Amino acid sequence: MKTAALIAALAADATPRAGVGGRMLRALVPALALSALALVLLWGPRAGLAGVLASPLVVKTLLPLGLALPALALVRRLARPEAQGGLPGAVLAGLAALLALAYALALARQGWAEAAAQWWGLSTLTCLLSVPLLALAPLAGGLWALRAGAPAHPARAGAAAGLLAALASAAIYTLHCPEDSPLYLPVYALAMLPVVAAGALLGGRLLRW
Amino acid sequence: MRDTESVSWEELMRAANRGDGRAYARLLTEVTPVVRGIARARGAALGADGCEDVVQDVLLTLHLKRQSWREDAPLRPWLYAITRNKVIDAFRARGQRVTLPVEDLAEVLAAPEGPDPLEARDMERVIGRLDPRSAEILRAIGIAGDSTAEVGARLGLSEGAVRVALHRAFKALKRLRERMIE
Numbered sequence: 001m002k003t004a005a006l007i008a009a010l011a012a013d014a015t016p017r018a019g020v021g022g023r024m025l026r027a028l029v030p031a032l033a034l035s036a037l038a039l040v041l042l043w044g045p046r047a048g049l050a051g052v053l054a055s056p057l058v059v060k061t062l063l064p065l066g067l068a069l070p071a072l073a074l075v076r077r078l079a080r081p082e083a084q085g086g087l088p089g090a091v092l093a094g095l096a097a098l099l100a101l102a103y104a105l106a107l108a109r110q111g112w113a114e115a116a117a118q119w120w121g122l123s124t125l126t127c128l129l130s131v132p133l134l135a136l137a138p139l140a141g142g143l144w145a146l147r148a149g150a151p152a153h154p155a156r157a158g159a160a161a162g163l164l165a166a167l168a169s170a171a172i173y174t175l176h177c178p179e180d181s182p183l184y185l186p187v188y189a190l191a192m193l194p195v196v197a198a199g200a201l202l203g204g205r206l207l208r209w
Numbered sequence: 210m211r212d213t214e215s216v217s218w219e220e221l222m223r224a225a226n227r228g229d230g231r232a233y234a235r236l237l238t239e240v241t242p243v244v245r246g247i248a249r250a251r252g253a254a255l256g257a258d259g260c261e262d263v264v265q266d267v268l269l270t271l272h273l274k275r276q277s278w279r280e281d282a283p284l285r286p287w288l289y290a291i292t293r294n295k296v297i298d299a300f301r302a303r304g305q306r307v308t309l310p311v312e313d314l315a316e317v318l319a320a321p322e323g324p325d326p327l328e329a330r331d332m333e334r335v336i337g338r339l340d341p342r343s344a345e346i347l348r349a350i351g352i353a354g355d356s357t358a359e360v361g362a363r364l365g366l367s368e369g370a371v372r373v374a375l376h377r378a379f380k381a382l383k384r385l386r387e388r389m390i391e
Contacts, residue, residue: 019276081287082286149276
């Protein structure tokens with residue numbers, strides 16, 4: 001087929017299609033609803049959830065939700081063939097560094113023994129398993145949305161989708177999680193890690209174009 | 210938008226993304242010499258036919274991934290990134306690795322097709338592997354210049370069904386091309 005003929009055929013297929021953003025909306029909203037529903041039905045909300053959400057402890061839920069916003073921007077950005085991490089990537093890296101710093105200060109004040117006692121809390125294993133499980137649907141949705149994109153680095157874009165799914169899942173899991181010490185934070189980070197790795201692995205395979 | 214007016218690629222692409230087929234045809238026609246120039250400058254080892262394969266690959270990819278262009282961004286960096294990727298793929302299909310700095314691509318001169326338009330071999334080969342009806346729709350619209358309505362009337366399909374079949378045909382072509390590279 002000559003190039004002019006291909007152009008004529010392509011131009012006949014100019015029906016508008018949804019981009020990554022549109023597909024994100026279409027996939028992530030039901031995926032998050034599914035994960036939230038699963039948490040309520042299978043895990044159950046923690047005792048006195050309403051009171052917790054009305055107290056300063058609501059930060060535990062708001063923190064991953066807040067981080068999910070730059071993660072969402074990062075996914076959309078990495079879906080473009082000409083784009084690097086840019087501003088959302090820098091914002092996320094900055095916030096992660098800030099969190100690490102705050103954690104180091106808390107650790108210095110309260111000591112390793114206290115932190116270790118929190119890490120081996122009764123629900124640590126549940127957290128490590130639940131966050132990846134609750135991230136399955138949003139990760140699938142994010143990768144599906146990214147299939148409309150043309151990421152310069154498929155694995156990186158997949159990892160960003162994994163990070164977004166893990167943050168959303170972590171926010172949902174906080175509605176069940178009984179651990180309230182800030183020293184517990186690394187358990188969440190560890191629980192999110194396999195989701196990011198799965199995103200990178202799947203992205204490298206599914207998002208090539 | 211009249212055909213003689215000078216319109217930026219960004220404006221053409223925005224119109225195309227809203228379903229304006231004429232603006233889209235004009236954009237594709239205008240970017241093609243630029244893509245061909247890059248393919249010939251960076252892929253000289255592929256030969257003239259091989260370069261035309263790259264050009265068609267870029268057009269097909271651009272088409273299926275056109276929503277990945279952000280409407281407030283310049284179009285050229287996006288186009289160069291896709292072109293670069295497809296030149297690399299063409300070498301990869303021959304078992305070779307090349308590095309192409311994106312910055313170099315902007316300086317390449319556009320290449321017109323020349324008096325005798327090239328038949329890209331790879332595209333013809335993958336069209337041959339489509340189901341017969343998809344291939345017929347694709348050829349009727351592309352080569353014979355029929356409208357979707359005319360093709361539909363001939364095949365006893367609604368215009369919408371022809372559009373859907375055409376879009377699926379492009380997606381299938383892309384998958385088949387990818388399989389050729391791996």
